[in-house]
Amino acid sequence: MRYNLYKLFSTIAVVSLTFVACSSDNDVAGGASGDAGVVAVTDREVAGVTQKGPFLVGSSVAIQELNGLTLVQTGRSFRSSIKNDLGDFSIKGVNLSSQYALLEVNGYYRNEVSGEKSKGMIALNALTDLKDRSHVNVNLMTHLTTDRILALVQKEGMSFAEAKKQAEREVMTSFGVLDDLGNGEDLNLFAGDGGAMLLAMSVLMQGDGSEADLSERVSHVATAIVNNGIWNGDEKTEIADWAFQIDAVIKKSKKGGSMLQLIRENVESWQVVDSVPPFEKYVNKFWAHEYGLGACDEKNLYEVKSNTNELSQYYRNEFVCNPDGRWSLVRMREIQSSLFEEIQDKADGEHYKVMKIGNKQWMAENLRRKSNAFNKGNDISYSTCYDEKQSNCDSYGLLYEWNAAAQLCPEGYKLPSISDVKALLHFYGGEGKESAQKLRAADGFGALYGGLYEEKLKDYIGGFYYTGIFEYLGLHEVANYWTESPAFLLRIDSLGARLDSVDRRLLGTPVRASVRCVKDEQTEAETGFIKERVCDPVDKNYCNDFPIYYTVINGKKWMTENRTNELQLVETNYEVCYDDEPWCSEDNRYDAKCSMISSKECLYSWEDAMKVCPEGWRLPTRSEWEALMGDSPYVNSQGENGIYTMYFTDNFSLHDISHWSDEYYVSYANSLGLSIKPAGYYEMGYEKVEFGAAFWTSSDSSSTDAYAFMLVDALAGTYIMKVADKRNYYSVRCIEK
Template sequence: MNMKSLMLLPFLLLAACSDDITGASGEKGSTSHEKTPAGSWNISGVSQKGPFVTGSTVNIMELDSLTLEQTGKIFKSTIRSDEGDFIISGQGFSSPYAMIQVKGYYRNEITGKRSSGPLTLNAFTDLSHREKVNVNLLTHLEFERVKLLVSQGKSFKEAKTQAANEVLAAMAMNDASKSFEDLDIFKSGDENAKLLAISALMQGDVDVAGLTERVGKFSMELAEGGSWNDSATRTVIADWACEVSQRRLFDDIRANILSWKISDSLPDFEKFVDYFWTDNYGLGTCSATNDGDTTANVNPLSIRNGEKFVCENGHWESIEKNSGNYKGIFGTMTDARDGQTYKTVQIGDQVWMAENLNYDYHTLQTFSMCYNKDPQKCDEYGRLYSLAAAVDSAGLFGDGGIGCGRGNAEACKVRESLRGVCPEGWHLPSESEWMQLLVSLGGVVEESETDEVYPVKASGFNIDDSGFNNHSGGCYYLTGGFSGEGCDKYWTSSSRNIPSILGLNSQNASAWDTGWALSSFFYVRCVKD
């Protein structure tokens, strides 16, 4: 071998070693995930739900290159401003893989306010490939899935790509074209819009504890099977999203985020929110090709199941819009007895069901019914209840109304605000609770000791604008049968002779009691304990 060949030999050996380290994917490391050490590194980025606030903690932890388990090596820093930005540097890691964890309070994009409690978000990263890592809800949702896929033999890059696509598929969105670590809710583009949309959807109308539970269940279910099949939670989120979309509340969310003065523009996240709830309802795509088509929500878990929507200008619009001008956001509650979910609304200091009760109360002595004996009317209006059913005369859920309504008016001195037929944690409102509702809306209450027909009156309010949704079908009278649609009469738990009835329209209400109510059927609206 000549001298020139001897001089080239070290370089040839080095090149051969380099070929062994770089795999076919272009990623450093063999299929066993062995990689060169990261050495010194410097990482910056932003942490977002909305942005985490100043002082939130940032930890970067070394992970074993084979198992992605923590090795115990850790570097700490903090969020530098309310824009969620951080910088953290270090050296001495023998593995290039690291977990960045951010914990602290964040700005809630739905309310515009600081969160009520701290949240923790994680991100996997490869320090040998990155100098910037954004930590957000999507990096957190993919986290456990990436870890499992690596343990099953996937390369880090392959695991990240697969997990990212599975996260988006679970939210009815198409494949990822960018790493979640590159996303920023204040930047333009569809990928950033997806991040903001999913962040808003998962937050919905829950607090930080509810968000943490949702995110935790999602990430663990995704890790195990690559999908998110929690139909109940998905539907609750879809119902919230539909409400936001139909009531044009996206502008409020935009205004909340822009009020933080971090950016003067946001990506088009609204369309991805719409993708989620319309997919959940089974509505399909709304485009120019099917403009004018009508279809119904086929999700049996939805509080809007059966509601019809029409495709107009690329957007699904409800045909059954409430006539009021309520711009707030409805909550939800689920009746554990039959699994039905109802919209709820806070009015003043009270929380009311924003729908009539639809629980099928049936005993040997009494029952509830659908208007005109049509099951579809129960879905639309709720059920009609006899007095005995309304106060739970059989004592199925409490003893406050036992015996009432079985033909003996003297047995109907029921306890005010008894549970009656309402779900656990809710009760049949008294006259005073009804009047509290109306006064909180600006109504004026008038009481008369001499007026035997209408001893309590209120006027001057607008019940529809409150989100109460005064939407009822007809009543039923033993002597006259079904009265015709639009009979807005509700049972109360107050009694003079027997529990009284509240007649209500959009501008006034009256409460009264009469003997014939023993054999009549009216609606029930429950208020939270």
Template sequence: MKSYSSIILMALLFVACSDNISGSDITRDDATKGEATPLENPSVDGWKISGFSQKGPFVTGSNVSILELDSLTFDQTGKIFKSTIRSDEGDFSVSGKGFPSPYAMVQVKGYYRNEITGKRSSGPLTLNAFTDLRNREKVNVNLLTHLEFERVKALVYNGKSFEEAKAQAEREVLAAMAMNEAGESFEDLDIFKSGDGNAKLLAISVLMQSNVNVAGLTERVGKFSMELAENGSWKDSATRTEIADWACEVSQRGLLVDVRNNVLAWKISDTLPDFEKFVDVFWADNYGLGICSDANAGDTAVNVNPLSKQNGEKFICKNERWESADKKSNYKSVFGTMTDARDGQMYRTVEIGDQVWMAENLNYDYQTLQTHSVCYKSESGECDEFGLLYPLAAVIDSAGLFGNEGVGCGNGSWSMCNYSESLRGVCPEGWHLPSESEWFQLLVYTGGTVVVPDVEVVIYKNVQGINVDEYGFNSLGGDAFYATGGFASRESAVYWASSRYENLPSTMEIGTENAGINYTGWGFTSLHYVRCVKD
């Protein structure tokens, strides 16, 4: 049996180049219709391939290559035809002559539009597809054609016909993602078209991207492809669970609407398939929850995946989807979402009175030579749940990564600290660090009353307790690190404020019964959480 390791594009002894894209333009409807033209002779004298390349769509100028493959071994013969992506919709067209073999690899390499951030990817990605030039004129290259690629080759080496290998590999890819057979060839799928097959393509593209950058995505799909090639399954439990935890979190918090809006904002299509239900299918399967349908509405199930950070959490079947049994539904405010363009992280937001707050702690990793953010006790799971802890220099953005107001401030001297209240600091663009007055506005609106026990500490207190969490603020914290050493308990949450009092940095501490601005006890090396408010 021959080796079936990854095909690597190498310096080729013979290169036949063609960039004939002057023929009739394709439409998105045409791109999903492969016209069978079987030949008695396996050679292909003249051919034309057109279609769409998608992760999200590859951008204009991305490279497209058609490589001839030996009809028996699927090794590259050395013949290659090249073109480029013609528009930001990802469309391409390549034609040529002189392929003795009917089998070819379509390869696209370039930047793509990221569904999670809505922006162009930070680096290039390569996706492949196998095709039979006798049977197709339209080939869409996407994440599913890439995931099946090595498996198809392995099955052909083991004696399967090309058609048998493609069909089996497609079933195995979808089974690995807890999804049943689409019924359509992967080469026909399009994330902008309706139907379950297209919905699964978009769902899997979103899941594989999830919380990683291009390098992380490349590693994920590479490992998936090679493992599938070996045994027809994907048994990387750690990666599967990491993706499932991300998917559960964004689904439960309603953040998948951000993904949908990002893709629609590209203005390629007015509608998208129902990919969200297949995202839910994936994480529910990973957690062992089973199917949620009208037949078992009201049933409860527990996450039994020992690798999951949600292990042991109870879910209830409502409206054909699993929802956390602990999820609050009686908030008094309006929720939304935002995406931090710097790292693609999505945050839930909440409108409370005239203010819009992040409904969770900031988790942007601020790293400079002068200062950096940290996880509580250096445990990454703490960051996933509670966000990062920041020293004053990071909060003020003393390195000037996002603005000049706090440059040089927070490293042990107030001589450079001339920033104004409500500066951006470490917050995402369009958001800023809340001042004392903005914190007080929040607390008064949610039922707090002012008491002033002394000149150094101002406390807002309500006998019934302040009600910020009833409004969806979701106060998370505790475990703040004091400059004098030691950590606070989770009974209260300590956040940085942008206000100063007699050149002392300030923090807002929110407890179960009271809250207050504190101007004492904090030093430049103290670590606290950050909650941003919208400009």
């Protein structure tokens, strides 16, 4: 293998040097109009440094004499070996018939990417003019320009100096560098901008491949450049994608940074210089150039541009110009600390930017937490990358089914409520195109067009229908964010920003969308429990402490459980809720029935509902129930008992759906902590069990009727306030007086 690698590079050099155009005996290399003439080199000491990473001690180095007229090797050479692990060499007593020489180095080297010594040998060349120099460095720049210099001299008639200058400019341009950083023979990995560029080139050519991969890649690049001075194609884009990824925290360094940081740590460990030059900026310039992003400086700070390279796996992904002069994915943007803070998700260690928008703390990045914790007896994941491609997760985070999204926010954060989303839209100017542009600004919310996974629609005359086929749609075109209601999404696209409903037929299907979490402002001080002393109203000897759990909403304490039969909480001989006759107590001291979801929870007539709250608590009024709906949309409708108000909310912040029959929704936790359960109610019989609930208010409209607050569709989260017969049986929630 070592012999074959050496043979590969030697063959390239020899074949290249035989491409000599016909010339007269009076010509010198480059033509009569070029160099003044052939100059012999006499008793010269030639020294330098050999670097891919530095070649290791014992590697061989040779100077091959070239004919001054044809640049063909004469067969005369001077050889030595590398004298230390820094790649230094020195050859004394060099005598050449012309100033033109080919330097060859072959051996092992330090690998910047792996941090280890290479396991195989490579060969690098340098074509030089020794007329006015005795110091020659051999590196990737000199190697990649060697054949191109020969081609320009022999085919284009350029002088050696002109050909060398053009070849070096072409190579640097191929690596996204437009500055003149000096002659290749003067470049050193550890000195100045030229060294930074050379180190970046070394990292890019090495990649994550072996020595054989490196040799093949270098050969491909040299061949492309020798033909027309341009290196392009699939392989170059693959290198660009890898270069972007190593700066995107795809692989962590020892100090917790990116893989690019790890490479820096590797080079620093060689202890060659006190400060390794900033090669990272040239790595970034390379992939930014390949992505068509252009320069990044103070003139276009926070500008957002799309990757235009169709060969890239990040094609059409959006990048932002950061204050440090480098491009990054919008989600990885670096904004001044006055706008952003950072939190860590304790579940997986991921860090997220968060920012204050209005009076709410929002995550400014899409959720990236991976989870397979929602399986139904098989290996189904409820979260995924768009199109199952990791590059899309790198850019946009994961897409989640709603039931997974509802419990994967970092600790202290939750899915936004309908009101949260409306406040967000209001902050940015309401629904429409203007707010969409502001929501997508990189120095703000930074919404990402991460697409959606949903059922495919097919048009037909007069409408459309669902095909039953689920597919990924809308990448680079639309952002979709879950709310706490599975029936509503925040949707942002070219048409604007708006709160969109999910078609009812899609609820419960594997629809997947992005997630932005909002800080849960409910603190421990706003929730808790107190104890109430409760005694058997018949036999006062039977007493017990009765815990009352509460949550604070709009500054008022609400019980978080439906009112129960007090006798269940003390040691009595009373049996309640017989299977054959579901009364709440044997002697029927309350006019009540048990709810169908728990024998401990009772449904009361209005008159008894007014009596059952413990001391210091009372039945809420109609307006207090309505205040819980906030600014939810509503309409007045005509019902059997006259006008009633219906709230079209799809708002799940009030009720706890853990008792639903559909297992898809088992994991939901309500955001206000009121924990309304779909217990149903009793009118002419039990109704809406598992899909609705009803609560008495203290507000009556007549001697026979009172207002009731009802959850009429738990799946859609729709509530109504209506007038009801006081003889109906509804649940009771108490509020502190």
